[in-house]
Amino acid sequence: MNFVIIGGDAAGMSAASRAKRRDSSLNVVVFEKTMDVSYSACGMPYNIADPTRDIDELVVRRAEVFREKQGIDLRIGHEVLKIDPDKKEVHGRGLEGEFSYPYDKLLIATGARPVLLDIPGVDLDGVFTLKNLNHGRRIKEYIRERNVQQAVIVGMGYIALEMSEALTELGIKVCMIKPNPRFLPNMDEEVAGVIKGVVRSHGVELYLGHGVKEIVEHNGKLVVRSDNLELDADMVLIAVGVIPNSELAKDISLETSIKDAISVDRTFRTSNKDIYAAGDCADTYHVVTGKKTYIPLALVANRGGWMVADNVLGGKFEFKGIVGTSVFKVFELQVARTGLDEKTAMSSGFEPVSVNVKTRSRAHSHPGSKTIWVHMIADRSTHRLLGAQMVGEEGVAHRINSVAVALHNMMRVDEYFQCDLSYAPPFGPVWDPTLVAANQLNKKLG
């Protein structure tokens, strides 16, 4: 049986590895457009921040290992351009010209790509996006060779913020700009305010409410132009989100959903029974709403790949869905969230009630304690926990996970409040910050 996979990163290589491991007789063929497979895209900002590290350190497993040790027919530099669902073949262009390959089962794991602004100047030398390893490689090279002193980042999402830290660490002056006047609009205002304050305290300038009109070259510099603002830069990073690479699927009329992501069922099957999709190109289910969502996350891509492999091999694994847990680091802060924000809760038919609490990362009187802010949301009528957001200098990144597991179990706030969480003075107060928030939320729910 031919199991053909389009795309050789998280979802694709997870599927390939697991399928081959479970059935070595299976012919597993992976077509990867770039020359890179299986790398930690999320690690790029940290790698870029450190000139002594090679970008290729981010490669988790090299192509040769997949080929020689695992017996996967991995073809890098091979772009699939068309799927023929009737003949069950893929067609594309590779290093040695055009190719066709028949499949029994096909996995589309083409990922997502950065949204590009539709403005003049985005193709100028020194204007970058950051998604795949090549992007990271080019940015790193450019910084090294061009003596970059000033950078403008368009966008203020996770990647943009991680890059603001990375560039600042390299001694580069960073300005960030975006049209929305709200900083991190999908987070609670108080939590977002804490983050904004810290980013600014490191000398990063934030221009909120400024749409970028064009990028031009002037006197050997790049100039990012907004209505009433001009920002000089040696380099510009556009980080305004991603869109799923779903064109191959749309060309053969597979169903798509939110943001044009490829629509899959709980077994990761598309609307064609022999074609699966997983990772950043596909939609998924949200446990809290029970509805479809599109949140590209590394863990979900890996897990999706595994489940596809299991199902291709005759399994019937059903994905329960995600709760949207994420964490990022920006300067000294850990920022984490899980579940719904108030806006999404409302639009999903809940009546969100929320609290904000400010607690400590260590016990009363224990030295070195830091502030932790917790924002927690529940549904007015059912008292179900809907989500949480947290920010602080320590003890945030993993603390969010107890709330995440609570969401997977549809716990009510009063039930969560009864959970027996760990306590020791160096690691937290007797009442875990998430329990303090749950208690306040309980009171508010009455």
Place this chain on the structure above:
Amino acid sequence: MNFVIIGGDAAGMSAASRAKRRDSSLNVVVFEKTMDVSYSACGMPYNIADPTRDIDELVVRRAEVFREKQGIDLRIGHEVLKIDPDKKEVHGRGLEGEFSYPYDKLLIATGARPVLLDIPGVDLDGVFTLKNLNHGRRIKEYIRERNVQQAVIVGMGYIALEMSEALTELGIKVCMIKPNPRFLPNMDEEVAGVIKGVVRSHGVELYLGHGVKEIVEHNGKLVVRSDNLELDADMVLIAVGVIPNSELAKDISLETSIKDAISVDRTFRTSNKDIYAAGDCADTYHVVTGKKTYIPLALVANRGGWMVADNVLGGKFEFKGIVGTSVFKVFELQVARTGLDEKTAMSSGFEPVSVNVKTRSRAHSHPGSKTIWVHMIADRSTHRLLGAQMVGEEGVAHRINSVAVALHNMMRVDEYFQCDLSYAPPFGPVWDPTLVAANQLNKKLG
């Protein structure tokens, strides 16, 4: 209505504060034997380690605040010696002589006391136990005044280990001794081995399999004598566990259970309908086994106090129970556990299957990553998660909580494996260490 509370620490003062806050007309009277209330007992080792800190920094709220701001009739230096359940009175001795006080509802929150060895020499000057603030005060004073160079700790549990670190930090040479040849016998052998190695690497000498016969004074030193071993010391700490202070309850024939802890129902009521018990003097329910257990934990004491207050005021709050989550720090290690160990799982009627995995605290290639060991246990037939243990230099203390919440929800291993946990390179691998363990456990369960 008179709500009388015996004991002014975690459970007692939590109950007093909450009761008074919810109904200011209630007459809340607390009798505390010592002169200290509401202090962080768990913080003592860290405080002792730092000569610049006053032991009284551990007091969370002073007696005056309870009295003046909260209107609680708090009587320190008042020891209750007898409960008269027929007359509904307590009798005792206070700073101004004997007293009696009538109650409508009574809470016994007398805590636990250190087990004292039944050997000659335990009452010598320089031999200590550590449970209440006075113990900590005396140890700190003794170290300061006597120029302590060598210490022997009898016992190797959490408190003993925390104190081995504290004393080592003060430049004191520490030897630890106990009769059981296994180090941390309630933990997995591999996890325990990691901890043992680190403790030893800091110069702490461990004498396992040595029962202490006597402590004697010789040439101005204390000598701890075992069968074929003599350990010199300037001070000796006996830390071999605690027993519930349940005498007042036993004197009036209230039911007791494990370790003679006062037996309570899910509302924290004892076998007398007007008498409650909470905190380290009472037993509790274990969520995983559904049966009674005795695990003295600060959070449970605080929570118990709250629930008693609510129930005294007419509520019907039922405690779901604990899962036995705990964490401690010893030197550079974080050690955490939740749920059952294999031995307890077996004796509780499960058929435990376990795995040990060794993973990393940060993403592949992210600098500064440390090893994390995870031991995870499930039931062979139901695949229910039963418990986990973890050790590592970072990312352990809060990570245990996602497993704890899973235990509260009786999750199966395959269900836990589907949980959407946080990921970012500085904080963990894509697959959280607990997910890696769950995956291995899943495979083993087949």
